[in-house]
Amino acid sequence: MIGKRRLFLRYLVVMLCIAVSGALLLYTSQSVQREQDNLARIEASIEREQQMMRVLEAEWAKLNSPYNLEILTQQSLDLVPPNTANITPDLPAMISSQEDAVDDRQEKLKIDISGQALPRKPTKKPSEESVVKRKSPKTIKENKSDDFQDVLGRLKAKEGGSDF
C-alpha cells in the first residue's frame, strides 16, 4: 500500500535526523571540551608569565633602589648629589616678585662651576642689617597696627607668581 511506503520513508527520515543530530552533538561537545582544555592551558601559561613578571619587577625594583643607585653612582660616575646652589631659580618669577637692587640679585645668582655653594658671605649678621637697631628694648613704643596686614596683602597678590 502507498501508506506503508510513506511510513517507511518517514521512519527512515526520522532515524537519519536522529543520527545527524547525534553526530552534531558529539562534535560540538568535543569541540567545547577541546577549547576548554586550551583555555585552561592558556590561563596556566598566563599565570606563569605573570609570576615571571613579578620576579623580574622585584629584581628591577631592587637594582633601581635609591640606595643601590647611590652606591653605583659613587663608584662609576663623576657626579655628586646636587646642591641647591646648582639649581637655577625661576628668574622671571623671582624678578617680578621682588623689588631688589640688581647688583644684590646678581651676586646671589652666581654659581660656582665645581658645584660647591658659594661660601657664606659674613655680611649677613643681623647686627649689621639696617633693620635691627641697637637701642634699648624699653624705648620700643607699642605699635598698634601690625605691619602684617601689608605683608599679608603683598603675599596674597604674589600668589600667582609663586613657583612651588
Add this chain to the structure above:
Amino acid sequence: MIFKSPSLRKPIALQGEHSSTLDQMRGRIVLLGAFFVVAYAAMAVRAFDLSVLQMSVPDNQQYEYFSASNDLQTRGAIVDRNGVLLATTIPVASLYADPKLVFDASTLAQKLVEIFPNMNYGSILQKLQSESRFTWIKRNITPAEQARVLNLGQPGLSFQQETKRFYPHENLLSHLVGYTNIDDRGLAGLERSFDKHLHSGEELKLTLDVRLQHVLHREVSKAMKDFTAKAGAGVIMDAHTGDVLAGVSLPDFNPHKAGSQNDSQIFNRLTLGVYELGSMFKIFSTAAVLEYNKIPFSYEFDATEPIRVGRFTINDFHAQDRILTVPEVFMYSSNIGSAKMGEMVGTEKLQAFYDDLGLLTPLDFEIREVGRPLKPNPWRDVHTLTASYGHGVATTPLQMSAAVAAVVNGGLLVSPKLVKSEMMSKDESALRVVSEETSLKMRALMRLVVSDGTARKADVKGFEVGGKTGTAEKIVNGRYDRTKLISSFVGAFPSSDPKYVVMVMVDEPKGNKRSFGYATAGWVAAPAAARVVNGMAAILGMTPNYMSAESEVSAPLKRYVSVKEDR
C-alpha cells in the same frame, strides 16, 4: 516486494499488500543494524582523522618550573606614590628529597654542596641517608639554583612551590611597610593593618616617595652617626594634605629577617615612641597667645628673673636676663617668656588648643603601632606654665609634625595619611585651629628662628626654611638628666606658603669636636634638616627663590628684635 526465501514455505513480503507485522519488524531491525554500522564507521573515520591526520602535541605541556596556579590569590603588592614597588610576593621553590629514591647519597651530597656553598656536607649527607620519605634540603632557593639542581637529574629530589614576600628596599621602609610571617599574613605595619585588602590580591598605593625616604634615612643616619646617638626619627609631610612623604625610625631592621631583630630595631620611634619634645611646643603656646589674646609683636615679657612656683623654678637656657618682645621670646627660646604666654592663655584654653591640634590623644593612623601621648593629670595651673615650653607633655614625632603643619598651612587641621586615597581635594569641613593671620605670624616667627635664631644651620638659601629647635632633657629615674638629650628640629618651607613640613629628632646625641661638644638641636638636628631640604629640592625639582632681606616674610619682625651687646 516479494522475496523468495529457500528455507521458508512462504515468501517474505516487506511491503505491499502481503507484508505482515513480522515482516515489518524484520525490516526495521535491518535498518537499525545499518544505522549502527554507519555510526561505528563514522567513529572509525574520526579516530583515524584525529590520530593520524591532526597530530598536534600542545607545546606548553613541557615540564615547567612553576606549576599551574592554585586557586589562592597572590598577595597584593605595595607601591609608593609614584608606583615604585615596595613589597611584592614572588614564587620560590623549596628543595626536598625522598631518601628512599636516592642511590648514591655521598656523590649527591657533594654535588649539592657545590650548588649551595653555605650548606654543610655532613648535614646534607645525614638527611639523604635518613629513613624518612620526606626531608627538606633547602627552602626558598633562587631560580638559578633550581635550574642547577634540575640538571643533576636526580629522581630523589623534588621541588615544592612556595611564595615569599620580597622587599626590594629592605631596611628603608621596614617600620611603615612592616613584614609578614611564613604564611604570608601581615605581622606589623601596613602589611598587618591592610592584611585583608592585600590578601585578596588588591594593590596598596602609599603616599610615601621612596626617593625622599632615602634622603631622609640617609641624613638622619648621618646625624646619628656624627653624634653617636642612640636612636633617631624623621618625617616629611605635605603641609596641606597631611600625606606622609617619608617616615623614618632608626635603628631599623631587615624585614626579611624580622624574627631575629632586637626590640630597639623593631620599635617605631616615629609613631609609637612618645617623647617630651621640649621647646618645639613653643610654636603652639605662642600661636595660642597670638590667636586668643591678640597681643601685638611689641608686647613685652619680663624674663629678667626665673619664675618660682612652689618647688619649681623655671629658668632660661639661653638666659637673656632682660625684657623680651614676642619675637625675642620665640627666637631666643625663653622658657620664662613662654610660661608667661601660657599663663595669659589660661589652662582651659591652652589644654583645649593642644588637644585640638591632636597632640594629646593617640593618633588615628593607618598602622596600629601608635603611642599614647602623656599629659599632666590632673592638669593644674602650674602645668600650664611648663606645658607652654614643652615640659610635662609628651607626644609622638608624627603628631608633632601634623600639629606644626596645621599651624603653618593657614590654620587648617591635617591628619597624617600613609595610604593614597581617591578622596583628594580640599576638605571643606576641615577643622580650623588658628586664623590665617596667626598662621602667617607664626611662619614669620619660625623664619626668624632659622635666619637669625637658634636654627641657623637649618637654613637653605632660596627655600625660606622656617622652624623651631627643641633640646629636651630626658627623664631618668624621675629626674631630668642633662647628659641625655632629645634634640629635634621641625621646619616648614617655603615660609611664604609652606608646602612641606620636615622634622628630625635625635635621641641621646653626644657632642663631637666639630660641634665644640654641643649636642643641642641647633648643632644636631637643624643641619640634618637642611641637608634633607637640599635633597628634596633636587629630587622634586623645586627652584630656589632668593629673597632680599626686605621681602622676607619675617622682615617686619626685625624691628622688634634687638641683639644683646656681647653676642
